Amino acid sequence: xxxxxxxxxxxxxxxxxxxxxxxxxxxxxxxxxxxxxxxxxxxxxxxxxxxxxxxxxxxxxxxxxxxxxxxxxxxxxxxxxxxxxxxxxxxxxxxxxxxxxxxxxxxxxxxxxxxxxxxxxxxxxxxxxxxxxxxxxxxxxxxxxxxxxxxxxxxxxxxxxxxxxxxxxxxxx
Numbered sequence: 001x002x003x004x005x006x007x008x009x010x011x012x013x014x015x016x017x018x019x020x021x022x023x024x025x026x027x028x029x030x031x032x033x034x035x036x037x038x039x040x041x042x043x044x045x046x047x048x049x050x051x052x053x054x055x056x057x058x059x060x061x062x063x064x065x066x067x068x069x070x071x072x073x074x075x076x077x078x079x080x081x082x083x084x085x086x087x088x089x090x091x092x093x094x095x096x097x098x099x100x101x102x103x104x105x106x107x108x109x110x111x112x113x114x115x116x117x118x119x120x121x122x123x124x125x126x127x128x129x130x131x132x133x134x135x136x137x138x139x140x141x142x143x144x145x146x147x148x149x150x151x152x153x154x155x156x157x158x159x160x161x162x163x164x165x166x167x168x169x170x171x172x173x
Contacts, residue, residue, distance in 0.1 A: 041069040044083070050157035052149050056086045056121050067121040086120030088147035089168065093117045093126060097136045110136045116145060116165055132164035144168040 017023045038046060041057060045068050048055040057069035057080040064073060067086060072079050095114035101107045112131040117124065131139060132148065145165035155161040 039071070041071045041080075045069050046157040046159075048085075049159065049161040050155045052088075052152065052155070052161075054086050054088050054118060054147075056084050056118075056125070058082055058084050064122045065120065065125065067118045067125045068127060084120075086118050088118075088149075088162075090116040090118040090126055090145055090165070092131070092139065092141060092143045092145060093124070094141065095131065095139055097139070112136050112139055114139070114145075114165070127159070129159070129162060130164040131166070133166040138167075 013023055018025050037043070045055055054067060055069060056065045056067040057071070058065045059073035059076065059078065060081045061076045061078055062073055064075065065084060065086065066073070066080070069083070070080060093115040095112060098111045098113070099107055101111070112134070113128060114131050115126055115128050117126040131145065144167070146168050147162045148164050148166050149155070150161050150163055
C-alpha cells in the first residue's frame with residue numbers, strides 16, 4: 001500500500017517572482033505558418049451556426065441523423081445521403097461541474113459543461129457545450145435545454161456562436 005504524500009519538496013513559484021526575474025524564465029513565440037481546413041462537413045456546420053441554425057447529415061441505410069455532421073456514416077461506412085436542419089434544443093446526456101477555470105485557477109461560480117443530445121438527431125448524437133442560467137446544484141441528467149445564441153452581428157462561424165444552453169422551463173413550453 002502506498003503512503004499518502006503530505007507535502008511536496010520545493011517552493012511554490014509566485015507570479016511576482018517571475019515578473020521580478022527571481023526565477024529563470026524563457027518566453028518564445030515560434031514563427032510558424034500553417035493552413036487548416038475544417039473539412040466539408042464541419043465547414044458547413046460552422047457556417048450554419050453563424051446563421052443561427054444547427055445542421056446534421058443523414059444516412060438512409062442506417063437511418064441515422066448525425067450532429068455534428070460527418071461526410072460518411074461510422075456504422076455502415078458509406079457516404080452520407082444529405083443535409084438536414086435539426087432543432088436548437090436538446091437533452092442533457094451527461095454533464096460536469098467545474099470549480100476550476102481554463103487557466104487552472106479556482107473559481108467561485110462553477111462552469112457547467114454538458115453533452116447535449118440534439119433534438120431531431122439520432123440518440124447519442126450531440127455536442128459538448130456550456131450550460132447557463134441555472135444553479136449548478138439544479139442541473140439534472142435528462143434536463144431539456146435550448147441554445148442561447150449570440151446576436152447575429154457577433155457570430156463568426158464558431159461553436160461559440162451559441163453562448164450556452166439554458167434549461168427549458170415548464171412555463172416556456
